[in-house]
Amino acid sequence: DQQVKQNSPSLSVQEGRISILNCDYTNSMFDYFLWYKKYPAEGPTFLISISSIKDKNEDGRFTVFLNKSAKHLSLHIVPSQPGDSAVYFCAATINTDKLIFGTGTRLQVFP
């Protein structure tokens, strides 16, 4: 039972444009959602999170939007840079108990 899903395994975006990564979830009890970036030989790097009581959180080039009625969240990266090329995971938690990760989306930013 995959409670957190990222339906796009890959995304290719031109440098300077917007990258939009999507995530869907099934459990309405999730109260925090997080996005991570991961390079092949490293641990995941935390990017941004959002509480379920909010619908938007911004941090620099990264903005996360949460649509609770649709059980959907998205990460916007503007402008996209070549260094953003990595695998992006969304994750969710209930009462900060443990993280449940999505399957990941590989983002490639080309010049």
Add this chain to the structure above:
Amino acid sequence: SAVISQKPSRDICQRGTSLTIQCQVDSQVTMMFWYRQQPGQSLTLIATANQGSEATYESGFVIDKFPISRPNLTFSTLTVSNMSPEDSSIYLCSVEDWDRSNYGYTFGSGTRLTVV
């Protein structure tokens, strides 16, 4: 935010042997989490380690295969026992954290294990 030192960063092990992975955090934390990422897969929680009590294992993971120690509030080990090629994965430890105003979890750099 917290800084986690995880070692070894990688290892190649013979089947049937065991490997112990260490994580050291630069601050005291109540819970430490151990994850596994199998090739091409997402991250899956193995267990949650609290200091002074038995670790709590997720479905599909057992203490005999993945014994965990948590001797103090800054350190934990995960052992992968009696290894088989199916145990080839990246193993990661994690702690709850705050990064600026964002609630999140910080991860170690991971241990890439190959079992031959």
